[in-house]
Amino acid sequence: MSITIRFNVNGAEATVTTDPERRLLDVLREDLQLTGTKYGCGEGQCGACLVHLDGEPTRSCLVPVRDAEGTSVTTIEGLARGDTLHAVQEAFIEEGAMQCGYCTSGMILAAVALLRRTPDPTHEQIVSGMDGHLCRCNGYVKIVNAVRRAAETIQGASHA
Ligand code: FES
Ligand code: FES
Known part of the structure; x- marks a missing residue:
C-alpha cells in the first residue's frame, strides 16, 4: 500500500507516494536523489545516514518515511548557503x-x-x-x- 507523504527537504516542499514503511534514508537517496546521505550499516550503528529532522540529528536508516510527514529535513545538500559552505x-x-x-x-x-x-x-x-x-x-x-x-x-x- 502506498500513501502520499509531504515534508520539507532542504527548504523545498517534497511529496512522495510510497510504502510508508520504507526508510527515510532510501526515500532521500532513491526518490529525491539526495545521495549525500549514505547507507552504512542500516542498523543505527555507524552514523553515515545522519540527517537533521526538525533540527534534531537523526539516523535516517531508523526512520520509516511516514514519520517524516510534516517535518523539515536537512541533508548535507542543504547545509551550504548558495556557494558559501557552512x-x-x-x-x-x-x-x-x-x-x-x-x-x-x-x-x-x-x-x-x-x-x-x-x-x-x-x-x-x-x-x-x-x-x-x-x-x-x-x-x-x-x-x-x-x-x-x-x-x-x-x-x-x-x-x-
Ligand atoms: S546507515 Fe548506519 S546508522 Fe544509519
Ligand atoms: S569512512 Fe572514509 S573518510 Fe570516514
Missing part, C-alpha cells in the same frame, strides 16, 4: 578530515548539531558528541580538529 564543511576541508568521504556527511551534520548545543566544546565534549560515528578510514584526530576549528570560526564570527 563553517563545519569549510573546517573539514581545511583540516583534511576526510579520506574516502563515506562517513563525512553524517560527521558534518553531527558536528553542526553538536556546535548548536555546545558552541565552545571541550575536546572531551567533541569526542563524546561524535561518538557513534564510525570512520573506516580512521581519520578521527583530523575530524576532532575540524570540529574544534569550526567552533572557533563560528565563535569568532558571532563576536565580530
